[in-house]
Amino acid sequence: MASGATRLAIACALLAVLWLATWWAVSLP
Numbered sequence: 001m002a003s004g005a006t007r008l009a010i011a012c013a014l015l016a017v018l019w020l021a022t023w024w025a026v027s028l029p
Helices: 003-027
Strands: none
Touching: none
16 A cells, blocks of 8 residues: 555656646746
8 A cells, every 4th residue: 555655646747846847947038
């Protein structure tokens, strides 16, 4: 169960970073 939770947490963190990077790239001219 811990492995699954860790994998989910890593996936969520990666998705958040990717979303932030995309938003930052779009916000900058």
